[in-house]
Amino acid sequence: MLLSEQWVLVTGGARGLGAAITRALVREGASVVVNYRNSETSALALKDEFGDRVLPLRADVTDAAAVVRLFDKAQTRTGQPIVSVVNNALADFQFDGDARPKIDSIAWARFQQQLDGSLKGALNTIQTAVTGMRSRGFGRIVNVGTNLFQNPVVPYHDYTAAKAALLSLTRTAAHDLGPDGITVNMVSGGLLRTTDASAATPEFVFELIASSTPVRRVTTPEEFADAVLFFLSPWSRAVTGQNLIVDGGLVKG
Template identity: 80%
Template sequence: MQLSEQWVLVTGGARGLGQSITRALAREGAGVVINYLHSDTAAWALAEELGPRALALQADVTDAAAVQRLFAQVRERTGQPINAVVNNALAQFRFDGDARPQIGDITWQRFAQQLEGAVKGALNTTQAALPAMREQGFGRIVNVGTNLFQNPVVPYHDYTAAKAALLSFTRTAANDLGQHGITVNMVSGGLLRTTDASSATPEAVFDLIASMTPLRRVTTPQEFADAVLFFLSPWARAVTGQNLIVDCGLVKG
């Protein structure tokens, strides 16, 4: 299915990286569901800017019933099911290495919050999408990961553990759902220059990371978004269970 024929849900799609993914989808003619939790003003403004094939809908992705209602709203308002999901929502996290909790004092509550946002959120959206995807024999799920569990240059313990668990979910879901024509993949970035979540990162850190990459720069949200589009496109129809690292070559494999 071409991108222009799809309705794609982007969780956390109004701000930061999510907004870049939403804009990239709209650029290619896809219908976009801009999910938000608290960013109502940003979501509505973005939907108005992008036109009739963009909807802004509120839902807490950790609430299964709220996610089911969101899917029903999309079907009611567009007459079409959601064909693809980008699990991008981030549970109240900022990339500030100086302020991060260290292993000696971090609480399990912080791990649980990140696991709920990443893994439970992806489970809820996947389960809500499954009936229509199975019926169509087509579906695309893309989870947003990180290169930090391969290269923990800054040990964000809770965030990194949750994204590692999401990679496991990506691979087991891909094996389970491939028989229905549904692919499940992950796109993992490094530090992005710049999103709301990375705005607390000192400029010197961006420059240091850029100096270590083969391209001598830090990935932008727009570049990351284009990689997400690959997995949603017909070009990736035989690709599933994969983790594509988009970080200007910093991490290999």
């Protein structure tokens, strides 16, 4: 299915990386269901900018019932089931290495918060989307990951563990859903310059990462978003269960 034929759900699609993904999709002809939890102003601004190509809908993706209502509203408004999902929503988190809790003091509640946001949220959208995807014989699921579990240059224990679990779900879901024409992949970035979550990162960290990459710069949200589009397009039709690292070559494999 061409991007121009798709309504794509982007969770957390109103700001930061999510907004960059939304803009990239609209640029390439897709229409976007912009899911948000608290960022109503940003979501409505995207609606004002792109008109009928954007449908803002509020839902907490960690709430399974709210996700069902989200999908029902989207289908009612668009006249078709959502067959493409980008699981981008991030539980409240800041990439600030100086403020992160260390392993000897971090509370389980922080792990639970990140697991709920990354893993439970993705599970809710996948389970809700599957019926519509099967009805069309087509589905594209893209989960947003991180390169930190391969290269924990800053050990964010809770965030990294949750994203590692999401990679596992990506691969097991790909196995289950492949026979239905549904692919499940992950795109993993490093630190992006700049999103709301990375705004607290000290400048020297950006400089350190840039100097360690072959391209000598930090990846932007827009560059990351372009890689997400590959997994939603016909060009990736034979690719599933994969994790594409988009970080300027910092991490290999």
